[in-house]
Amino acid sequence: MRDTLSSTISSVTDLLLRSPAAPDVLTEQTGAAFAPVCSVEIEARALSKTFGATPIFSDVSFRLARGEATALVGANGTGKSTLLRCLMGLIPTSGGTVHLLGQQTDKATGRQMRNIRAQVGLVSQKHNLVPRLTVLSNVLHGLLGKHPGIRHWSHSLAPQFSRETAMQALERVGLADFAHRRADRLSGGQSQRVAIARAIVGAPKVLFADEPCASLDPSAGEDVMELFFQLVRDENVTVVFTSHNIEHALKYGDRLLGLAQGRIQLDATAASLSSADLRGLYD
Amino acid sequence: MTDTASPRNERARFELARFERPSAISFLGYALGLVIIFWCLAGAGFSLEKVASSPPRFADFAARAFPPNLDPQVLTRLGWKMVETLQIAVAGAVIGVILSVPVALLAAKGLIAGPLVNQIVRTGLSFIRAVPDIAWALVFVVAVGLGPFAGMLAIVIDTIGFCGRFFADDMEATDKGPAESLTATGARKLDVVACATIPGSLPAFISTSLFALEKAVRSSTILGLVGAGGIGIELKVGFDLFDYPTAMTVILMIAVVVIGIELVSGWARTKIIGEQR
Ligand SMILES: Nc1ncnc2c1ncn2[C@@H]1O[C@H](COP(=O)(O)OP(=O)(O)OP(=O)(O)O)[C@@H](O)[C@H]1O
Ligand SMILES: [Mg+2]
Numbered sequence: 016m017r018d019t020l021s022s023t024i025s026s027v028t029d030l031l032l033r034s035p036a037a038p039d040v041l042t043e044q045t046g047a048a049f050a051p052v053c054s055v056e057i058e059a060r061a062l063s064k065t066f067g068a069t070p071i072f073s074d075v076s077f078r079l080a081r082g083e084a085t086a087l088v089g090a091n092g093t094g095k096s097t098l099l100r101c102l103m104g105l106i107p108t109s110g111g112t113v114h115l116l117g118q119q120t121d122k123a124t125g126r127q128m129r130n131i132r133a134q135v136g137l138v139s140q141k142h143n144l145v146p147r148l149t150v151l152s153n154v155l156h157g158l159l160g161k162h163p164g165i166r167h168w169s170h171s172l173a174p175q176f177s178r179e180t181a182m183q184a185l186e187r188v189g190l191a192d193f194a195h196r197r198a199d200r201l202s203g204g205q206s207q208r209v210a211i212a213r214a215i216v217g218a219p220k221v222l223f224a225d226e227p228c229a230s231l232d233p234s235a236g237e238d239v240m241e242l243f244f245q246l247v248r249d250e251n252v253t254v255v256f257t258s259h260n261i262e263h264a265l266k267y268g269d270r271l272l273g274l275a276q277g278r279i280q281l282d283a284t285a286a287s288l289s290s291a292d293l294r295g296l297y298d
Numbered sequence: 299m300t301d302t303a304s305p306r307n308e309r310a311r312f313e314l315a316r317f318e319r320p321s322a323i324s325f326l327g328y329a330l331g332l333v334i335i336f337w338c339l340a341g342a343g344f345s346l347e348k349v350a351s352s353p354p355r356f357a358d359f360a361a362r363a364f365p366p367n368l369d370p371q372v373l374t375r376l377g378w379k380m381v382e383t384l385q386i387a388v389a390g391a392v393i394g395v396i397l398s399v400p401v402a403l404l405a406a407k408g409l410i411a412g413p414l415v416n417q418i419v420r421t422g423l424s425f426i427r428a429v430p431d432i433a434w435a436l437v438f439v440v441a442v443g444l445g446p447f448a449g450m451l452a453i454v455i456d457t458i459g460f461c462g463r464f465f466a467d468d469m470e471a472t473d474k475g476p477a478e479s480l481t482a483t484g485a486r487k488l489d490v491v492a493c494a495t496i497p498g499s500l501p502a503f504i505s506t507s508l509f510a511l512e513k514a515v516r517s518s519t520i521l522g523l524v525g526a527g528g529i530g531i532e533l534k535v536g537f538d539l540f541d542y543p544t545a546m547t548v549i550l551m552i553a554v555v556v557i558g559i560e561l562v563s564g565w566a567r568t569k570i571i572g573e574q575r
Contacts, residue, residue, distance in 0.1 A: 100478075105481060130484065132481070132482055135484075137479065139479050144476065145498065156493050159480060159484070159485035159486075159490075164489070167489070
């Protein structure tokens with residue numbers, strides 16, 4: 016009863032937030048002085064996570080608006096990847112709530128959760144391609160949320176339209192020539208770009224990218240960040256990316272969230288920060 | 299100085315204690331162990347007399363069995379029986395491997411079924427493995443009558459008991475990363491299993507299946523003892539009629555085929571899985 020009630024409330028809230036009366040205007044100033052009336056796509060409230068008895072982070076709260084690029088920064092092991100997995104509901108949280116595309120993730124049914132995830136792309140830090148399958152099959156898997164069933168299991172079964180969509184995604188990451196290569200025979204940077212293609216092939220509204228440039232050479236890294244930038248500007252995609260590249264974080268993030276000592280220690284617009292402010296996070 | 303000396307002393311005392319203290323209990327343990335072994339030997343009818351008298355008897359058997367029966371007519375008959383044996387083994391193993399995949403999906407933790415179903419299926423598989431293949435053959439002889447079909451069904455069941463369990467273990471052990479990433483695309487559980495878990499476990503599946511085939515060939519050679527088809531019947535008839543040369547031929551044929559299948563499957567394993575790397 017309460018479940019349905021609260022999900023109704025959240026979908027009503029979502030409708031209100033998306034209605035023309037509340038336009039998607041996002042003022043320059045985000046961050047601490049976050050305007051309450053705007054299209055919130057991702058909201059974390061007092062989120063905490065422990066693995067066994069080990070606390071990873073706690074009291075993490077933020078709201079991210081549609082069409083905003085957020086850089087999540089922090090030292091190794093501070094819980095950035097864990098936070099992204101919690102936001103997608105891939106692992107249970109230890110406390111607090113996540114609202115993703117207007118739905119509270121821990122109260123969503125399996126079907127509702129799949130529905131949300133179909134509109135969200137994830138690039139894992141470890142790429143997580145399926146070995147032995149072709150690059151094209153791997154990219155097609157990104158459409159499984161929207162098109163469940165055997166036709167998207169492998170490139171040889173896929174409908175023409177899906178195959179073209181997947182090829183376009185591969186072209187965007189510059190790997191169209193590798194479509195029929197086996198995924199476990201790619202270089203680290205190539206497999207990273209295939210993972211990006213798999214995440215964007217379904218035209219997601221939200222894109223989580225966990226160190227999308229970690230395996231890429233400087234020029235490929237710039238290309239990928241430009242691609243994300245383009246998605247944000249042209250398609251109003253909400254991007255959250257983690258990076259250890261301070262320049263990238265400042266250049267491509269509208270907003271920066273810094274994790275340290277299990278807390279959000281930094282939440283500010285990129286414009287208001289210098290690289291010296293960020294270095295403090297790593298001490 | 300004292301700092302380094304005292305831990306060493308303590309360690310020496312600890313080691314002394316380790317050797318001294320449990321000796322009374324361990325003496326009792328050894329004694330009990332010996333009693334149990336003698337009790338088992340008695341139960342098994344162990345008799346030194348028979349051991350002593352067996353070499354002459356064995357020599358007698360060997361003298362009567364050698365040379366093995368190499369009569370072309372007999373060899374042809376046994377050859378065809380061996381072909382039937384391999385047919386039973388291959389057909390049973392292939393069907394068993396195919397049926398094992400859905401069974402294993404239900405048995406593997408965290409894939410498509412909940413813990414209760416996992417436990418029930420795993421218990422069922424343990425039961426299947428607990429019943430010997432020859433007992434399954436007897437059951438199927440009753441159910442479908444004498445002949446190779448009963449033997450094949452016994453191999454199918456035996457293979458499910460083996461592969462169902464090991465396929466499930468293989469799937470539980472594969473990298474969960476790709477499955478998580480596909481879950482993140484909003485894919486259904488079945489799609490995730492088909493696209494990430496099964497392709498990821500494929501080398502292990504192939505290896506397990508080749509073991510199942512070896513096991514099936516070994517089983518199929520003795521199913522004939524209970525009338526479930528294959529070359530085993532010739533072995534039984536040979537011994538029943540004191541036709542030891544023919545029985546010896548059968549034993550040698552079985553040995554050659556079983557060793558051969560082990561070589562082939564070992565070769566296939568390195569060939570297929572080696573190439574995957
Ligand atoms: N499944 C798990 N079980 C137990 N501990 C885990 C698990 N996954 C991650 N951790 C721990 O949680 C902490 C945060 O890990 P996480 O991968 O989120 O860090 P990160 O900020 O992404 O680091 P990096 O910059 O190296 O990618 C680490 O100390 C890690 O050891
Ligand atoms: Mg990480």
